[in-house]
Amino acid sequence: MAAASGPTVRGRQLGSELRRLREQAGKKIEDVAEHLECSMSKISRVETGKAPIKARDVRDLLHWFGVEDEAQVEAVMQIHKDAQQQGWWAHYEEVLPSGMATYAGLESDARILRSYEPIFVHGLLQTEDYAKAVIGAVRPSELEEIERLVRFRKERQERLTSKSNPLDLWVVVEEAALRRPVGGKEAMRAQIEYLIEQVALPNVTMQIMPTAKGAHIAMAGTFSLLEFEPQTPTVVYVDSIAGNVYLEKERDVRKFIQTFDLVRAAAPDPQETPAILEDLAEEMRKK
Incomplete structure (x- = not known):
């Protein structure tokens, strides 16, 4: 263990x-x-x-x-x-959505996180302005609560730059999610420019699924695969407006692994991502 x-x-x-x-x-x-x-x-x-x-x-x-x-x-x-020990996220629990504390604990211990994001930029890759706009829209609440949730999200992001145990992140995001001006045009342009910096990290891989690709196998919704040490089973996290679900049965996990493999095979190569992001940023600068 x-x-x-x-x-x-x-x-x-x-x-x-x-x-x-x-x-x-x-x-x-x-x-x-x-x-x-x-x-x-x-x-x-x-x-x-x-x-x-x-x-x-x-x-x-x-x-x-x-x-x-x-x-x-x-x-x-x-x-x-x-x-029985408290995780770093414990002091945020009073403002976290149901089930999010569990997810934070799993994410903190994961070695590898693979995720499909059809609607938003992944939480680990969001700027503060983008995160504030998303949280305020999805979960309208007091400004102080929104700011605490943004701090929680920023604290999660520290796993990407941890010197001792950085998280290996692989995300497939829909192009449409990157074109939606969350927080306004300037905030979205800053978000795209931030993504250009993040995908340069050796442990961050991103693929952008073109809208022109049409229908594909993962369109049913957001999901993440959290992988741990060899003796700890992989967990699938499925997020939706109806709530979150954690799947651990081998057949369920295998299905989502296959789905992720198929969707990343259908998306452009990760090496193309910086150029795609640069093009998007340039488009936004001209608008």
């Missing part, structure tokens, strides 16, 4: 380990729920890393599952302890 993982991923690792030990002991979810005197949905959420569990209940379950090796017990308890 990845020693450097943050609380969100460690919570998922704890749940996965408890599920493995439960199955090894021949117990069902309803058995565990009865043993801990709680609902089956609570146990299901614990095993998927979506709900906390008390340390004494973890020890109780390990004993009930027949785990006698003290080193194994302490290893699981250490994972539990790590999962």
Whole structure:
């Protein structure tokens, strides 16, 4: 397991380990729920890393599952302890949309992030003016709250320039998203110029899907693939106006991996991106 993982991923690792030990002991979810005197949905959420569990209940379950090796017990308890730590995003939680704190935790621990963006510039590549305009339009609220959400977004972006563990980002964005003057023409031109700087980073890859390409396989909506250390499963994040969904089943993940591979194969080569962005910026300068 990845020693450097943050609380969100460690919570998922704890749940996965408890599920493995439960199955090894021949117990069902309803058995565990009865043993801990709680609902089956609570146990299901614990095993998927979506709900906390008390340390004494973890020890109780390990004993009930027949785990006698003290080193194994302490290893699981250490994972539990790590999962209780607060991430950097905790002081933003009161203003974050539902599920965004979970996403921030996953993104903070990811090694590779692959994303398809049909409507917006990816959050990790947004300027402050662009982010402020997007947040204010999508989620109208008090100026102070919008500014906190912009700071949260800027803090997320630090992963791209981290010296110790930079995030490897690959984004396919629709051309139409880059032509929409979010925040006004000047703000959008500044956003395009900022993208020219960002795609020069060795860990940032962007492809621009031409509008003239017509229909393609990924048009159903925004999604991201978050990849971690080898022993931690990939997570698919699907965002929509109805809410966000996290998919972890192998068949679901495989489907989205295939979709991303097909959409990036259909888009122009990443080496063409700087020239495309330069052309867009030049168009905006003339308007």
